[in-house]
Amino acid sequence: MRMLKKVFWFFVAIVVIATHSGVSYAEMPSAPNDGCMKCHGQPDIAAVARNKSSYIDPVKYSGTTHSIIGCTACHDRVSPGHPRDGYLPPKAVCGDCHGPVNEEYSKSVHGAKARCNDCHNPHEVRLPIFMSGDEINGKCAKCHDSRKTIQSHSKWLPQAELHIDSLLCISCHTSSKEYVISLSIESRTPGSGTAFKMATFAELAVLSNGANISKIIDQNGDNQISLAELRAFNHHLRSRNMRLWGMMTPEVVTHNYQIMVNRWDCSFCHASGSKAMQKSFIVLPGKNGDYTRIPVEKGAILDILYGTPDFYMMGSTRSTALNIIGALIVAAGLSFPVCHGFFRFLTRKNRKEDHHEA
Numbered sequence: 001m002r003m004l005k006k007v008f009w010f011f012v013a014i015v016v017i018a019t020h021s022g023v024s025y026a027e028m029p030s031a032p033n034d035g036c037m038k039c040h041g042q043p044d045i046a047a048v049a050r051n052k053s054s055y056i057d058p059v060k061y062s063g064t065t066h067s068i069i070g071c072t073a074c075h076d077r078v079s080p081g082h083p084r085d086g087y088l089p090p091k092a093v094c095g096d097c098h099g100p101v102n103e104e105y106s107k108s109v110h111g112a113k114a115r116c117n118d119c120h121n122p123h124e125v126r127l128p129i130f131m132s133g134d135e136i137n138g139k140c141a142k143c144h145d146s147r148k149t150i151q152s153h154s155k156w157l158p159q160a161e162l163h164i165d166s167l168l169c170i171s172c173h174t175s176s177k178e179y180v181i182s183l184s185i186e187s188r189t190p191g192s193g194t195a196f197k198m199a200t201f202a203e204l205a206v207l208s209n210g211a212n213i214s215k216i217i218d219q220n221g222d223n224q225i226s227l228a229e230l231r232a233f234n235h236h237l238r239s240r241n242m243r244l245w246g247m248m249t250p251e252v253v254t255h256n257y258q259i260m261v262n263r264w265d266c267s268f269c270h271a272s273g274s275k276a277m278q279k280s281f282i283v284l285p286g287k288n289g290d291y292t293r294i295p296v297e298k299g300a301i302l303d304i305l306y307g308t309p310d311f312y313m314m315g316s317t318r319s320t321a322l323n324i325i326g327a328l329i330v331a332a333g334l335s336f337p338v339c340h341g342f343f344r345f346l347t348r349k350n351r352k353e354d355h356h357e358a
Contacts, residue, residue, distance in 0.1 A: 036071040037061075039083075060124045063288040074122070094122075105255040108174075114143070130290040132283055133168050133182055133247035134198055140169040156264065166311075167248050172263040176250030181280040181301060182293070183246045183308065185217070190241045199242065201285040207237070214284055218294055225282050227300040230307045238309075246280070246301065246311040270314050 039045055041058040048054075061067050072078070074092035079085055094116040095102035105111055119139045128136065141149075146164075153160040170176050186196035187203055204213040217233045218225055233244070248269065262268055280301050281293040301308045 033061075033067060033071050056123045059288045063130070063286070063290040064123065064125055065127065066122055066125065101255050105257075108255060108257040109259070110257045118142070124289070126290055128249075128253045129293060132184060132198060132285070132291050133249060134184075135291075136168055136170065137164075144169075166246065166313075168250065170253060170257075171248050171250055172260055173257055174250075174254045175256055175258075175260070176252055176254050178251040179248050180251055181246045181311075181313075182249040182283050183244045183280060183296065183301070183311070184283050185237075185242060186245045187240075187242045196243060196245065199285070201287055204285070207240075214292075214294060217282060223294055225294055225296040225300070227297050227303055227307055230296070230300055230303070234306060234309060243310040244282075244308050246308060246313075248313070 037056065037058050040054060040056045041061075043055055046052050046055040066074070075089040076092075078089045079087045081087070082089065098116075102116070105116075119142070150160050150164060153164065157163055171179065185199045185204065187199040188194050188196045201213065204216060207213075208215050212221075214223075215221065216237070217229055219229055219232065230244075278299050280296040282296060283291050283293055285291055301311070304312045
């Protein structure tokens with residue numbers, strides 16, 4: 001309880017300062033963490049302390065929500081003689097702040113098999129909207145070997161490798177909902193024959209000639225990707241061995257890991273029609289390892305010829321009206337031979353009599 005109170009009042013202080021000074025969290029000085037990072041931000045501390053977790057990447061840590069509340073929010077009793085006295089500061093328990101998530105996770109199939117920090121490094125953790133799909137799936141791959149996952153899914157899932165490359169594990173193995181399409185810029189070395197991989201910040205920075213990398217695709221800088229901008233991107237950069245690749249991503253993420261039986265039904269995704277494709281984002285990497293999202297014009301990626309020619313989800317262009325019209329056409333086509341055969345059956349005696357008279 002004492003820990004929660006400290007965290008609460010720390011947040012209150014930040015909000016008050018930010019409100020009255022007119023600065024954002026990103027602009028606030030990182031002074032509360034500077035004392036710790038003087039040592040823990042140096043790569044050689046891992047060897048000195050003989051503990052890999054002693055080193056904290058300052059760039060990655062600065063992009064986390066934990067950096068806002070500061071080191072002492074989780075390590076609140078650092079001795080005056082630290083580190084020479086050998087006393088290790090205590091660590092906060094994740095459930096102290098993340099109670100509802102902890103309770104939900106504890107009831108899932110993973111609850112008794114993995115701790116929070118087996119998947120999440122508290123010094124690098126970020127909200128899902130600031131992560132790429134590959135990065136999220138990478139956490140699952142720490143325990144679930146990708147090759148074995150493909151093999152096990154191939155027993156019932158057609159083109160399992162393609163599905164796994166286009167889906168977040170949590171899209172099928174949690175009750176997460178409100179799905180959107182997250183599009184990433186992928187690249188490969190020309191003539192190498194290697195697979196596409198997500199383009200890094202450094203790669204995109206070269207293409208932007210020093211400007212904000214979002215300019216590569218958001219040409220007018222309005223923080224909105226239009227269909228025209230998607231077409232222009234594909235026209236100019238596909239020749240450079242780059243493409244847009246999408247992943248079906250839940251907007252509302254949960255931690256109740258389980259086997260979702262309804263995901264075995266292809267119609268869960270592929271009969272959902274265009275509703276599943278109306279909302280989409282371009283995901284761009286940042287300097288400090290995080291990602292930003294830029295919204296795409298509603299329904300723009302349904303243009304599979306020019307919008308996203310490399311990414312298409314079967315069933316996305318499904319239309320109820322066209323389904324009804326198609327069914328009526330098929331029914332009308334079948335009705336002719338059925339009716340013809342039926343009437344021939346009813347008049348079979350007349351045809352026999354006519355045959356005998358002849």
